Amino acid sequence: MLLVDLREAVGNGLAIRPIRTMMNHATTELFIENLKVPVANRIGEEGKGFRYILDGMNAERTLIAAECIGDGRWFVEKATDYAGQRQVFNRPIGQNQGVQFPIARSHIQVEAAKLMCYEAARRFDAGEACGEQANMAKLLAADASWEAANVCLQTHGGFGFAEEYDVERKFRETRLYQVAPISTNMILSYVAEHVLGLPRSY
Ligand SMILES: Cc1cc2nc3c(=O)[nH]c(=O)nc-3n(C[C@H](O)[C@H](O)[C@H](O)COP(=O)(O)OP(=O)(O)OC[C@H]3O[C@@H](n4cnc5c(N)ncnc54)[C@H](O)[C@@H]3O)c2cc1C
Structure with a gap:
């Protein structure tokens, strides 16, 4: 390296x-x-660079998971605020369970991803193997933030697409984490092969 x-x-x-x-x-x-x-x-020993990079990738995946959790919280908060304020037919839209439930589900998913992220960070800090947890945290957090983004945009109705609310901007930004720094498919492949012991596919 x-x-x-x-x-x-x-x-x-x-x-x-x-x-x-x-x-x-x-x-x-x-x-x-x-x-x-x-x-x-040269950093470290010759011939061991790829190992060092892989080790760094676990930290990166945990870091990106934390970023997605922050995004997810932002979407849940923004959706909750808007649903509580926006009045349609003399009542806030957030009074309807059809509007409440997706926001509540997003909150639950974001908080669950946080626990896996903390576990990955704890293992990394303790010098323990953390590939499984870092990958799972990245997938859970990326999925949670993307779902929360979708729910937040839907909750805002037409204003979800208006630049002034920032929702459409963050919606585009958080979509990245289905692809980078590792795509969701690659995480599923890692877990299938290296965690569950299923046959190598490529
Ligand atoms: C904004 C941005 C910033 C980036 N920053 C960095 C950076 O700082 N450093 C860096 O190194 N990289 C960076 N990347 C690159 C990023 O890590 C890659 O784009 C990402 O890992 C996906 O790789 P790829 O683009 O080669 O897609 P491909 O590997 O070509 O994959 C394309 C699609 O096919 C799917 N796919 C591929 N192979 C399989 C398979 N075997 N089974 C099932 N599905 C499969 C993938 O899931 C994906 O959906 C960045 C990318 C973007 C968009």
Whole structure:
């Protein structure tokens, strides 16, 4: 694993090309060709880099799970506030169970994902194996935040699509976590193969 000084590398073997995305996220493609890196920039032992990266990925998945939980809470809070205020036929829409229940379910899903996220973080901090918990936390939290986003948008009716409420923006942002930094399918594949012992599929 190598640490690259971007200020020196760009134009000397490393090209960075920005990609415009559907949300506010600085995303780039990197092209690496004949890049020279001093041996002093090597992190840890030669040949063990992939292991170090995998270890870092568990931390990243736990971190992204925490981000999704924050998003999920924002959606639940925003939906709850709006449902309590918006009056249709002289009563708040939040008085209807058809509006209440999806918000309540989202809250439950976000809080359940939080427990798995805390367990992954606890194991990581204790130096214990945490791949299973980090992956499960990422999947549960990404699903919970995406469902909460959908519920929040629905609760806002037409205003869910209006920029001034911020719901449509965060709706787009939280969609990312079904794909990055690891797609939901890859987590299911990991759990099927490495946790449950099912046959390797690829
Ligand atoms: C905004 C943004 C920021 C990013 N930031 C970073 C970053 O900082 N660092 C970084 O390294 N990467 C980053 N990525 C890349 C991201 O990690 C990948 O896009 C993601 O892991 C999915 O990989 P892929 O794009 O190659 O999709 P593919 O692997 O091509 O997959 C495409 C689709 O097919 C499905 N699929 C693929 N293989 C299988 C299979 N065997 N079984 C079932 N389904 C399958 C996937 O689930 C996915 O839905 C970023 C991406 C985005 C969009």
